[in-house]
Amino acid sequence: MDQASKCNHALASEKLRRLPPSATVDFDLFCSEHDEAALTRLIIAVLVDLSPTKGGGVVDWNDEVRLIEDVGFDSLAVAETIFFFEDLFEISISNDEIASLQNIGGLRAFVARKVKVAAA
């Protein structure tokens, strides 16, 4: 399995250019070493960017933080988040799968698994 082969760095560089530079570093780390801690940091950076209130006042970004209740997303913002990761990793997420993406832990586990499957 070649994890890096499924990461489109040119696409990522365009999509991540408005996020802090650390997001690109974390993307590279996840792609090269499948570092899930890096993926978590990347997810948090994306959530902060897409949040209408820039994070909704969340202080402790742990796995249990929920997109709607804690970060203040509406269903469109959740859909934007899903689309962001679909586009970033060139994967497809079905409506049934979205149900498991309600918090950071669920999102990280899903993306990690999906990218593995895509790379297999």
Added chain:
Amino acid sequence: MMNRALITGLGWISSIGNTQAAVGENLRLQRHGFETVTWLGNPRITTKVLGTVKGFEVSSHDWRDWRWPGGYEITPEILRSLPPHGLYALCACQQAIRDAGLVASDLADKETALFTASAGSPFMLHHFLGQMHQAKAERGNPMGVVSSISGTLNFNLATFFKIQGAVCGFVSACASSSHALGYALDEIRLGRQKRVLVVGAEEVHAETVLPFGGMRALTPNPDPESASRPFDRRRDGFVSTGGAVALIVEEVQTARERSAPIYAELAGWGQAGDGHNVAMSHPEGRGLAEAMTRAFKDSGLTREQVDYINAHATSTPVGDRSEAVAIGKVYEGSSRRPKVSSTKALTGHGLSMSGALETAICALAIRDGFIPGCAHLQEVDPACEHLDLPRETVSEKPAVVLNNSSGFGGSNVCIALRAWGG
């Protein structure tokens, strides 16, 4: 007796200014809002002049890259689903609300409606459809629909301003925002609404402007000083523009109770179809003449009372001549010759926005006491010689003004404004 309606607030994002003071001054001094542009990096494109929107940077599809002038409440929550002309519209609406002495929360009631007009955003639509094709429709941006299709202004502005009255968009090409104004008046007359926020907006991206080049409707004249010259013998097409214009239309008693500033009465309107051609005006101005006649009937005004007509005239050979014939027909047998000009000579043609832009100009002219002249007109087309076409700004306060608009398919609207005497 039917309710009457007043114009109590105006907001402008236009090629000739993003504030009322700038717009008024540029109109009076006949300073145009045109710049020379290059499209798609291709110098061979013959369309060289554009009525640019200054102070905004919206060339990216991503709102995070956009920039706009200070003084507006613009949040990421609203930006994420806006097209570029939605940003213009949001700014124009906030200006109009302030100008009317209102605050945004005053609109969040069941008595306030929102009527909008735009062609949507071909710029955003093209981008999202490109994404869709690239991903073979396996994924798509969730904001793709609401930020691009015709109706995007309704969706976004109604949400932002929490509108609970009527919300509707109007689509009749270059007559769209005049239709919005006409139906706003009817809503107030029928007692259904106390106030209507009417907004017209368009983009100046290649995707909106250049398709008109395919119709040979855009001028190839590269000189901003003469590219837009309605009623001139050498006119050869229009100069496009965009931006947004917002008007607060308010029922008289409601406006009086809060001592609202008053520009003019929205006195009546008329509409009529040409029944002729998908793109060209009727050669005898059939529909437009009928729309003007119906506006007189609707408002109770007579043709002899009219001091000024803000013509639709976009600077195309066929359209301007048709309108001149229509006005001539309406004034057949009358000794009265109202002054006529097309302010598109200065602003450019704002497509769906033009009715709102030019009605706002008429309202300003009534309040501030001036009649815009025919900028750039040097040699009058013999077919238009029967019109009174003042070259310079006239320092007279018009009491009754008409604003004409004509859209594709021969959709014609005439809006009648009257100075308000209380």
